[in-house]
């Protein structure tokens with residue numbers, strides 16, 4: 317059985333389980349379940365703290381896991397990223413009260429509070445900055461108000477938490493993060509079961525990002541039309557009973573679907589339809 321680590325709590329937990337469910341895997345019904353055996357798909361899921369997932373996978377006890385890139389790098393585990401999952405996108409940044417410091421190079425002698433002390437200690441060393449790091453479990457924004465630190469380093473998504481705490485971002489992001497699949501470093505070429513898992517997850521990403529578009533167009537305009545809808549490989553063009561017309565079918569990015577429909581209509585295409593994709597293997 318393929319042994320997969322899945323976040324049991326926090327921001328990664330629900331979207332990870334939703335994605336696995338969309339990929340056809342069984343997911344737990346009760347948040348207290350720790351292990352779930354999906355016999356039909358030959359997979360055993362271990363619901364673990366997001367922070368611990370890279371540690372388990374790096375030790376070789378579990379084959380792969382879903383975690384955040386920031387957590388993976390913070391852990392310093394012997395694990396590496398093999399696929400990006402497109403959710404839980406965030407940046408990891410320094411922030412402080414206005415006037416404290418304008419750049420990382422000014423942090424010397426100050427204290428940085430963070431839940432990602434591995435990541436921050438390494439980053440400060442890389443920058444050649446001699447600052448102390450204090451590890452806190454969460455809500456680090458408050459550390460400045462309470463005088464525990466002058467600087468914080470934390471996950472920023474919309475920036476609302478920082479704004480509400482009266483803090484401002486300093487410098488460039490330390491890191492851009494999102495949910496990723498990890499495996500043990502040096503595990504080498506993925507075996508067939510891991511490859512099948514990755515294909516299923518890829519299928520969910522494609523089904524979420526693309527729609528199927530169908531339309532009819534006069535044969536003389538078909539080259540211009542397929543330039544608008546090139547598909548992933550090549551669009552299907554079929555003859556219509558009505559002479560001089562063809563039917564075209566191609567996948568298009570869902571974000572661009574309405575604009576493409578407008579452009580196709582302008583070209584003379586009619587009966588333009590888009591339909592959702594439930595699942596896919598490219």
Ligand SMILES: Nc1ncnc2c1ncn2[C@@H]1O[C@H](COP(=O)(O)OP(=O)(O)OP(=O)(O)O)[C@@H](O)[C@H]1O
Pocket residue numbers: 325326327328366367383384385386387404405406454471472473493494
């Ligand atoms: N607001 C957010 N937007 C996007 N991703 C986030 C956000 N907050 C945390 N994450 C991501 O979630 C992961 C951290 O998960 P973890 O469960 O440790 O913390 P959490 O989501 O803050 O949960 P909690 O603080 O409730 O325990 C990291 O990969 C981080 O980038």
Ligand SMILES: O=P(O)(O)OC[C@H]1O[C@H](OP(=O)(O)OP(=O)(O)O)[C@H](O)[C@@H]1O
Pocket residue numbers: 453454455456470471472473474475476477478
């Ligand atoms: O930029 P924003 O959209 O405001 O999101 C970022 C915030 O979300 C997370 O906090 P969470 O609510 O998980 O609390 P925590 O600090 O206890 O982890 C993170 O630690 C930031 O504080």
Ligand SMILES: [Mg+2]
Pocket residue numbers: 454
């Ligand atoms: Mg949090």
